[in-house]
Amino acid sequence: GAVVSQHPSRVICKSGTSVKIECRSLDFQATTMFWYRQFPKQSLMLMATSNEGSKATYEQGVEKDKFLINHASLTLSTLTVTSAHPEDSSFYICSALKGGTNEKLFFGSGTQLSVL
Amino acid sequence: GEDVEQSLFLSVREGDSSVINCTYTDSSSTYLYWYKQEPGAGLQLLTYIFSNMDMKQDQRLTVLLNKKDKHLSLRIADTQTGDSAIYFCAERQGGKLIFGQGTELSVKP
Numbered sequence: 001g002a003v004v005s006q007h008p009s010r011v012i013c014k015s016g017t018s019v020k021i022e023c024r025s026l027d028f029q030a031t032t033m034f035w036y037r038q039f040p041k042q043s044l045m046l047m048a049t050s051n052e053g054s055k056a057t058y059e060q061g062v063e064k065d066k067f068l069i070n071h072a073s074l075t076l077s078t079l080t081v082t083s084a085h086p087e088d089s090s091f092y093i094c095s096a097l098k099g100g101t102n103e104k105l106f107f108g109s110g111t112q113l114s115v116l
Numbered sequence: 117g118e119d120v121e122q123s124l125f126l127s128v129r130e131g132d133s134s135v136i137n138c139t140y141t142d143s144s145s146t147y148l149y150w151y152k153q154e155p156g157a158g159l160q161l162l163t164y165i166f167s168n169m170d171m172k173q174d175q176r177l178t179v180l181l182n183k184k185d186k187h188l189s190l191r192i193a194d195t196q197t198g199d200s201a202i203y204f205c206a207e208r209q210g211g212k213l214i215f216g217q218g219t220e221l222s223v224k225p
Binding site: 006034036042043044046049093095104105106107108109110112 | 149151156157158159160161164204212213214215216217218
């Protein structure tokens with residue numbers, strides 16, 4: 001089956017630093033990738049839709065200057081949390097859309113971000 | 117609105133059937149999904165159903181869709197302790213998925 005690799009799986013950083021999370025589709029090309037955020041015991045909230053070669057589309061309430069998304073190739077999207085603060089601590093999950101007659105979304109394994 | 121709603125907890129005994137329910141709002145949704153999330157892990161697609169179907173069966177999993185009531189359910193037959201996880205239903209709106217809050221399934225031996 002299709003695989004989406006997300007890295008790192010866990011990161012701890014100091015307040016004020018930036019953290020980059022990578023999402024790769026390993027065996028298919030993904031023109032569209034999605035970034036979600038999940039707080040403990042809560043649902044996944046869509047942050048943004050990342051389209052290869054164009055600017056990401058952010059959901060209402062998500063700061064685009066805070067959460068920088070780059071989708072420079074058909075197999076890689078990155079999310080950079082800039083100037084991270086403790087309230088940014090969360091579980092971030094990416095997903096990649098595999099097109100074709102039977103479109104499917106495949107998810108990465110998630111990144112647990114802890115900001116001290 | 118975009119709400120997808122699920123009950124938060126379900127507890128069953130090993131060997132029993134589990135039924136997890138979900139209601140959604142967008143009648144134009146094309147696909148509806150069930151995902152499983154184990155602690156600290158990403159989401160695993162369990163199954164999905166196209167909106168013109170009423171039922172889909174896949175081994176121990178049965179999905180029922182009532183389009184009129186916008187109600188989706190997931191039945192797990194012969195529930196095992198390894199099925200303990202959070203189960204999310206999701207509806208597809210355009211290119212994005214809208215998730216429910218997740219139902220935490222606890223399976224007791």
